[in-house]
Amino acid sequence: MTGYMLFSGTANEELSKEVSKYLDQPLSLAKVTRFSDGEINIKIKESVRGKDVFIIQSTSAPANANLMELLIMVDALKRSSAKSITAVVPYYGYARQDRKAEPRVPISAKLVANLMETAGITRVVTVDLHASQIQGFFDIPVDNLYGAVLFNDYVKSKNLKNPIVASPDIGGVARARYFAKTMGLDMVIVDKRREKANESEVMNIIGDVKGKDVIMIDDMVDTAGTMVKAASALKKLGATSVMACCTHPVLSGPAYNRIENGDLDELVITNTIPTTKSSEKIKVLSTAKMLGEVIRRVYNNESVNSLFETN
Secondary structure, eight states: OTTEEEEEOSSOHHHHHHHHHHHTOOBOOEEEEEOTTSOEEEEEOSOOTTOEEEEEOOOOSSHHHHHHHHHHHHHHHHTTTOSEEEEEESSOTTTTOOSOSSTTOOOHHHHHHHHHHHHTOOEEEEEOOSSGGGGGGOSSOEEEEOGGGGGHHHHHHTTOSSEEEEESSGGGHHHHHHHHHHHTOOEEEEEEEESSTTSOEEEEEESOOTTOEEEEEEEEESSOHHHHHHHHHHHHTTOSEEEEEEEEEOOOTTHHHHHHHSSOOEEEEESSSOOSOOOTTEEEEOOHHHHHHHHHHHHTTOOSGGGSOOO
16 A cells, blocks of 8 residues: 555544554654644655545534634645545534524535545545435545444443443434434434424434333434433433443533443443543543554455445
8 A cells, every 4th residue: 555645634643643553554644733823834754745645633623723724734645646635534524504493594514524535535435424315415435434334343342231222312313313324223202392482392212111221322412401301311211321422522510520420331432532531430432443444445446335335
């Protein structure tokens, strides 16, 4: 695999180093600095002419800075005659604004897709898009990897007596169903709604959880409000334990406090976004092997989907 080069942005350098180690491919040199007014300045320190280039950069917080850094690095590589530029974006920011849910609002996920293509990205590799239709916002290949596969071995190692999978909302049913299928488990759904504006959410559970060890599957955990409320609702209906598996640990605002003091027994996350705090309730799994294997397969024109096929 000597014909490709691996670069890292500054959003998640530890993950980039892990991917580099898995592939036995050193990270190529790019100098990222700031002008005195905060503008990003990038200089590629090695020749990339005729090379297939992979850039690892999450567009997580600070989302604007990390996104601009990715775009500027891509522009530098394109102007340096790179053969192809694949953006490995473990966490795709602005994905929650993926449609016009009400009048006079943006579709930011589409805008970001346009920016990436215009900058010169020729392929995107990402993990658990908030909505799968975002792939259609691009006119270039997009590999949307299933983060749920990372949780399989860990959940099995827990030896839960009576496990069942739960989707924390209606929108995440497809994701939870995929995990339930790979694990050979049944599934329930948490249906949340507000009876009136400014009143707390009402949680209804579709399915029986009495005496069950519940495994909630979601793509991200932000303030953890919904996740903790769902855990409380599940336990009130007789669930023995509640574990949540979420690919992207946004964990903003009161998230850590809610997790520590709520009814959620354990939160399992990945390192698509670097975490700033630790907790006895939080377990972090690495995406490095999965991302590294996908990079290898993309470069060698091998199947990516076969990594995630279920029987």
